Amino acid sequence: MLTAGVATKIGLTQQPAAPSGNGLALATQPIVAVQDQYGNTVTTNNSASVAAAVGSGTWTLGGTSSVTASGGLATFTNLTATSVSSVTGATIGFTSSGLTGATSGTFNIPAPAPTIATSGTLSDFGTVVAGSTSTEQTYTVSGTTLSANLVVTAPTDFQVSLTTGTGFGSSVSITPVSGSVSATTIYVRYAPASSTGASGSLNITNASTGATTQNVAVSGTAVDTEPTATGTLSFGTIANTSIVLNYTPASSGGGTNRVIVAYAGSAPGFVPADGTAISGTVSTVYTTATNQTGNGHVVYNSTGSGNGVVTVTGLTTNTQYYFAVYEYNIGTGTSQNYYATAATANTSTTGPVIADTLPITSTNSILGWSGGAGTGNFGSFAPPSNGTIKKFMVGGSLLTASVVVNVPVGFKISTTIPGSSGFSSGPTTKSYTETGGTIPAGSDTVYIHADGAVASGTAAPGYGPYTANITLTSTGA
Numbered sequence: 001m002l003t004a005g006v007a008t009k010i011g012l013t014q015q016p017a018a019p020s021g022n023g024l025a026l027a028t029q030p031i032v033a034v035q036d037q038y039g040n041t042v043t044t045n046n047s048a049s050v051a052a053a054v055g056s057g058t059w060t061l062g063g064t065s066s067v068t069a070s071g072g073l074a075t076f077t078n079l080t081a082t083s084v085s086s087v088t089g090a091t092i093g094f095t096s097s098g099l100t101g102a103t104s105g106t107f108n109i110p111a112p113a114p115t116i117a118t119s120g121t122l123s124d125f126g127t128v129v130a131g132s133t134s135t136e137q138t139y140t141v142s143g144t145t146l147s148a149n150l151v152v153t154a155p156t157d158f159q160v161s162l163t164t165g166t167g168f169g170s171s172v173s174i175t176p177v178s179g180s181v182s183a184t185t186i187y188v189r190y191a192p193a194s195s196t197g198a199s200g201s202l203n204i205t206n207a208s209t210g211a212t213t214q215n216v217a218v219s220g221t222a223v224d225t226e227p228t229a230t231g232t233l234s235f236g237t238i239a240n241t242s243i244v245l246n247y248t249p250a251s252s253g254g255g256t257n258r259v260i261v262a263y264a265g266s267a268p269g270f271v272p273a274d275g276t277a278i279s280g281t282v283s284t285v286y287t288t289a290t291n292q293t294g295n296g297h298v299v300y301n302s303t304g305s306g307n308g309v310v311t312v313t314g315l316t317t318n319t320q321y322y323f324a325v326y327e328y329n330i331g332t333g334t335s336q337n338y339y340a341t342a343a344t345a346n347t348s349t350t351g352p353v354i355a356d357t358l359p360i361t362s363t364n365s366i367l368g369w370s371g372g373a374g375t376g377n378f379g380s381f382a383p384p385s386n387g388t389i390k391k392f393m394v395g396g397s398l399l400t401a402s403v404v405v406n407v408p409v410g411f412k413i414s415t416t417i418p419g420s421s422g423f424s425s426g427p428t429t430k431s432y433t434e435t436g437g438t439i440p441a442g443s444d445t446v447y448i449h450a451d452g453a454v455a456s457g458t459a460a461p462g463y464g465p466y467t468a469n470i471t472l473t474s475t476g477a
Contacts, residue, residue, distance in 0.1 A: 005036035007045055009100035016079065016092055016104050022112040023082040025063065030104055032067075032074045032094050043072040048096050050074035055091030055103050059083035085145075086111035112145045114211035119183065125190035125220030127275040130331065134190040136164060139216055141174075141206050143181040148209035150174040150181050155202040157192040158218050176208075192222030197275065197333020221275035224329035227339040229253030233325050236308055240317040240350045245300075246307045247325060247343070255327030255339060260300035262286060262312060267322045267346075268296030272338045285314040296324070315349050322346040394445075394472060399434040401475035411470070413448050434474070 010032050017028035030052070034045040048069040054061050062080035074096075081090065087109040095101040120139035128134045143150045152172045154160045159168035164187050174181050188204065199222070203215035229250035236244030245260065259278060261268040270292035272278065280290025282298045289297035300310040315321060324342040394403050407413040433439075448470070
């Protein structure tokens with residue numbers, strides 16, 4: 001059996017093959033054998049370290065470039081070839097200490113793929129009135145190994161330029177120098193032609209033949225023109241749970257649409273934002289309409305005006321309500337442009353009201369006498385006889401509960417045609433039931449006279465002079 005002699009050199013048993021692309025791994029990885037003088041592999045050698053390096057050509061060898069032999073073979077697994085341009089006839093040289101080196105056969109390295117890079121991002125351009133332009137924003141673009149111009153193209157309603165303040169258009173073209181484009185500033189602005197609302201997420205494309213296109217995101221909102229005037233807000237019928245609003249638009253400069261905001265107890269803090277639709281529920285029922293951020297219920301959002309433009313319901317009785325009207329113009333989508341100054345007004349809803357009609361002239365009427373022959377509300381009378389009988393009518397509006405008449409000590413009250421059996425001595429309470437918010441006719445009369453027995457006594461209120469109050473009460477009034 002023949003065996004290899006002493007190791008004297010190294011030689012390739014597998015030649016490297018060109019990578020499929022610049023910077024990629026060699027298609028076939030080299031295998032280098034430790035050999036004797038006759039070219040036989042010294043299979044017992046497990047210690048020789050074989051190093052690979054660039055032989056011919058200008059390029060860079062990557063990967064693990066030093067491998068220790070095993071069984072006389074140094075097998076490379078991940079060598080790569082990278083260059084700034086194509087290389088023809090590239091070789092790899094292999095060396096090992098104490099042994100004669102070897103050089104691979106030739107292979108070609110393809111040119112690098114063209115590349116484009118961008119730096120920087122663009123923030124949302126915000127709201128821009130159709131027919132005008134936004135302020136500029138910038139980013140940079142560069143390219144390497146390009147074989148054609150680098151073309152920057154903006155989406156609809158956006159414009160690009162290579163110069164600030166001028167030269168804006170739908171695209172710009174940059175010519176490479178020796179295949180490269182150095183970092184170049186691209187100026188971008190938003191120039192919507194019509195009021196179409198939010199643009200959505202769009203891209204500026206940065207492209208060149210053979211290169212992967214790089215995108216830069218852009219967005220903005222095209223709004224309609226802003227109104228320059230507001231109208232006048234007033235009120236129609238005001239009830240305990242509803243208010244009718246009247247709105248007279250400005251003679252010129254007003255918007256095509258308007259939002260009416262309501263809030264109880266203080267001016268609404270909600271102000272609609274340009275380019276934004278009203279969120280939540282819009283309803284003429286105050287309690288159904290969404291309370292917007294900052295406080296305010298949107299009770300109207302349309303084009304109407306005039307008397308009774310909206311009747312707001314679902315209100316609380318005896319409560320002050322504040323209203324604000326914001327004019328706006330709109331094209332399509334979220335293109336609202338609101339006038340910053342609102343028409344404002346406030347008023348209070350009504351509530352239950354008690355009424356009386358009598359010689360005693362108010363709901364807190366003064367009753368009195370002076371001495372035995374007093375000339376107060378009840379004329380002259382001589383205790384212990386009773387004073388003259390008086391009557392009044394109790395009533396009201398928007399009542400939600402009975403009216404209670406309270407008579408103090410010193411007086412008598414009756415709800416029927418006067419007669420000695422119908423009067424009760426005070427303090428006495430009589431209740432008058434409401435129907436449909438009022439006291440029905442025929443059951444609304446109060447009869448009252450001074451109590452002569454009390455007036456003739458020595459204890460309070462006594463003989464006189466004496467004054468007291470009769471009070472009328474009802475829930476909420």
